[in-house]
Amino acid sequence: MRKTFAIAGLALLLAGCGDETQPRSAVRAQAPSAPESAVDASRAWLVRALTCGDRAFLLTDVREQHARLTHLAGTTCEPAATGTPLRCTITPALRIGQADIAWFVVGGPSQDLATIVLPAPPEALRTSISAGAGALSPSTDLGDTTLQCALTDNALAAGAIAGTVKREGDPSASVRVCAFELAEGMPTCIRTARGERNFRLELPRGDYIVFAIPGEMPEARVGYTDCETDANDLACTHELTVVAVRAGETTEGIDPADLRSRDEASDWPQPPPSDD
Numbered sequence: 001m002r003k004t005f006a007i008a009g010l011a012l013l014l015a016g017c018g019d020e021t022q023p024r025s026a027v028r029a030q031a032p033s034a035p036e037s038a039v040d041a042s043r044a045w046l047v048r049a050l051t052c053g054d055r056a057f058l059l060t061d062v063r064e065q066h067a068r069l070t071h072l073a074g075t076t077c078e079p080a081a082t083g084t085p086l087r088c089t090i091t092p093a094l095r096i097g098q099a100d101i102a103w104f105v106v107g108g109p110s111q112d113l114a115t116i117v118l119p120a121p122p123e124a125l126r127t128s129i130s131a132g133a134g135a136l137s138p139s140t141d142l143g144d145t146t147l148q149c150a151l152t153d154n155a156l157a158a159g160a161i162a163g164t165v166k167r168e169g170d171p172s173a174s175v176r177v178c179a180f181e182l183a184e185g186m187p188t189c190i191r192t193a194r195g196e197r198n199f200r201l202e203l204p205r206g207d208y209i210v211f212a213i214p215g216e217m218p219e220a221r222v223g224y225t226d227c228e229t230d231a232n233d234l235a236c237t238h239e240l241t242v243v244a245v246r247a248g249e250t251t252e253g254i255d256p257a258d259l260r261s262r263d264e265a266s267d268w269p270q271p272p273p274s275d276d
Helices: 002-030 034-050 055-059 062-070 122-128
Strands: 075-077 086-096 099-106 113-118 134-136 145-150 159-164 175-181 187-191 198-203 206-214 220-223 243-245 258-261
Touching: 034 086, 034 099, 055 145, 062 075, 062 086, 122 134, 122 145, 159 206, 159 243, 175 198, 187 198, 198 206
Parallel strands: none
Antiparallel strands: 075 086, 086 099, 099 113, 113 145, 134 145, 159 198, 175 187, 175 206, 206 220, 206 243, 220 258
16 A cells, blocks of 8 residues: 555646646747847847947958858958948848848948948838938939938038129019039039028038029029139130038138020029929
8 A cells, every 4th residue: 555655646646747848848949049039139239330339340440341241151252442432232231220231332431421221211210210320312223322320410510601692683682592413413402581682591411512503593593613793714614513511511712793695504404393
């Protein structure tokens, strides 16, 4: 009888051990493996880096960037060369915003900006860029977008152009002043009050060309060139002078004075239609 009780007690003890270990086994089966977690963390970091979220990485030189990127699973980069952008592919494609990114280009730091090129239109990427971290350019004909990543807090602060339109004409008329950004050709225009020749244009940093359109002479153009109002100098080319706008600064003394007909200024950019 005592032997029977002993066997029964051992059976109950083993059954109890079986009930206790089953949940632990199930928990272990549900936990992600270490390699999978590391890959997910690496891809999450790459999304952050490619959307201007890691300044420290963008400030490193191309060889350090190459070493870190090629260490990531699925990422392959062309050989690093000083002074050239770093071109990489990634498999599987990386989800950024509303786009699947299979390749990217990282440019080295230049002053206080770094550039990144992604194969997606800006509207698909816009929600993934933190305010103040970077700026999106319009997409190219191939559908690619360049991000300008800020390497300092004020790198993307707006600048301005200020000056006076110098020309004869109706002193009571307004003038319309347009600045064209050279890289993308995007115009920004303002119209002064009637009788006002002074102007100030708030603009993103970049290089611009500037001309004015007299209110009473919409077919004429008054350019900011190397020509003065009454210039007949042979050295006067009538070419629009490039104006640099720096972040947080006003470039003053931009005084358009070269009066030309629309035909004479045919190689100048066309202003957008006026809303007034």
